[in-house]
Amino acid sequence: MDVGTLCLGVLSFGDTSGYGIRKAVEDWFRHFGQASLGAIYPALAKLTAGGAIEVIGAPDAPLEKRVFRITPAGRQRLADAAAACDGSETVRSPFLAGMFFAHLLTMDDVHRLVDERIAGLRGEQRRLRGLPAEAMTEGQRFTIRYSQAVIAAAINFLEHEGRAIVTAIERENLSSNQ
Amino acid sequence: MDVGTLCLGVLSFGDTSGYGIRKAVEDWFRHFGQASLGAIYPALAKLTAGGAIEVIGAPDAPLEKRVFRITPAGRQRLADAAAACDGSETVRSPFLAGMFFAHLLTMDDVHRLVDERIAGLRGEQRRLRGLPAEAMTEGQRFTIRYSQAVIAAAINFLEHEGRAIVTAIERENLSSNQ
DNA sequence: GTTTACATGTAAGCTGTTACATGATTAC
DNA sequence: GTAATCATGTAACAGCTTACATGTAAAC
Numbered sequence: 001m002d003v004g005t006l007c008l009g010v011l012s013f014g015d016t017s018g019y020g021i022r023k024a025v026e027d028w029f030r031h032f033g034q035a036s037l038g039a040i041y042p043a044l045a046k047l048t049a050g051g052a053i054e055v056i057g058a059p060d061a062p063l064e065k066r067v068f069r070i071t072p073a074g075r076q077r078l079a080d081a082a083a084a085c086d087g088s089e090t091v092r093s094p095f096l097a098g099m100f101f102a103h104l105l106t107m108d109d110v111h112r113l114v115d116e117r118i119a120g121l122r123g124e125q126r127r128l129r130g131l132p133a134e135a136m137t138e139g140q141r142f143t144i145r146y147s148q149a150v151i152a153a154a155i156n157f158l159e160h161e162g163r164a165i166v167t168a169i170e171r172e173n174l175s176s177n178q
Numbered sequence: 179m180d181v182g183t184l185c186l187g188v189l190s191f192g193d194t195s196g197y198g199i200r201k202a203v204e205d206w207f208r209h210f211g212q213a214s215l216g217a218i219y220p221a222l223a224k225l226t227a228g229g230a231i232e233v234i235g236a237p238d239a240p241l242e243k244r245v246f247r248i249t250p251a252g253r254q255r256l257a258d259a260a261a262a263c264d265g266s267e268t269v270r271s272p273f274l275a276g277m278f279f280a281h282l283l284t285m286d287d288v289h290r291l292v293d294e295r296i297a298g299l300r301g302e303q304r305r306l307r308g309l310p311a312e313a314m315t316e317g318q319r320f321t322i323r324y325s326q327a328v329i330a331a332a333i334n335f336l337e338h339e340g341r342a343i344v345t346a347i348e349r350e351n352l353s354s355n356q
Numbered sequence: 357g358t359t360t361a362c363a364t365g366t367a368a369g370c371t372g373t374t375a376c377a378t379g380a381t382t383a384c
Numbered sequence: 385g386t387a388a389t390c391a392t393g394t395a396a397c398a399g400c401t402t403a404c405a406t407g408t409a410a411a412c
């Protein structure tokens with residue numbers, strides 16, 4: 001899902017600014033998508049030009065807050081983009097990349113990687129738990145529960161079986177360095 | 179982890195061609211990284227120019243198989259790249275993006291998304307189970323077990339709690355369309 | 357024979373990040 | 385008063401995908 005569609009997605013729940021979209025993406029979509037400001041502003045310009053969104057209030061002063069509203073055409077476009085989604089998922093994991101080459105790392109680095117991953121997972125877990133489930137559609141709740149299930153499994157692995165494997169990695173590294 | 183480092187990673191286990199690297203990435207690294215041929219060949223050229231890898235056999239005929247070998251400098255570079263990894267992970271999920279906007283979809287689309295995701299997860303599960311764990315380092319085994327734990331949790335969620343939520347989505351969509 | 361897999365490489369183009377440039381408003 | 389947050393926008397650059405262009409070798 002590209003940045004433009006993500007913007008439409010945020011705006012489908014209410015009017016906001018470019019900056020507000022970035023925050024909303026971070027708060028609501030982080031478990032399945034990302035968007036930086038440098039991508040959001042050009043995307044908003046394109047969407048406005050294409051009639052999918054409009055500026056309400058139009059300050060026309062530079063550096064002033066511009067609030068966007070989705071148009072019916074924009075809603076249609078969002079629905080089309082949602083229908084065009086497939087069941088794929090890709091993971092980009094510096095964590096696993098590092099662990100894959102654990103035999104080239106120091107033990108400290110291996111422990112740091114695992115600790116950082118656990119911290120990241122816990123943070124994400126906290127964030128998801130803090131979202132107001134009552135105010136959501138069933139679809140939104142679905143994505144949160146799915147992510148929670150996956151995160152819980154990852155934490156569980158790292159805290160139980162993971163520790164044992166890290167010990168094994170240390171043993172292996174030790175013996176191969178001798 | 180960029181494509182160049184992925185190439186070094188493959189070559190650290192043995193000499194092969196650009197085409198062979200793509201296959202190896204697909205077979206061994208798919209759970210945490212991706213690389214297409216259009217990215218691999220330029221990366222190999224840069225790595226060769228930088229002295230991190232060398233061509234062995236050098237056919238010099240165009241369109242002939244060129245086998246690459248990692249140099250000691252390349253091994254150092256791989257080790258540095260591994261040590262530079264952090265504990266982060268990002269998910270790009272057209273699946274969850276679609277489900278998030280389930281209220282804009284037909285029931286068929288929702289079922290298709292879930293079915294496709296389950297099929298993808300099962301395929302990945304099969305691939306990981308088929309890898310020869312005996313011939314691996316502890317680090318490699320770690321990444322596989324971690325991914326297996328996460329995948330199993332995702333499948334479990336989709337087959338149990340997931341079904342109920344899909345039914346709830348259908349109920350919600352039905353009532354909001356009336 | 358013909359399809360599939362193997363094999364290399366280039367180039368256009370898309371998408372996105374980071375850094376830059378600028379300034380207002382709010383909280384402490 | 386000063387630091388953090390809010391706020392917009394541009395531009396350089398990175399990185400990758402897809403399509404193009406070409407051809408060989410093995411399997412069926």
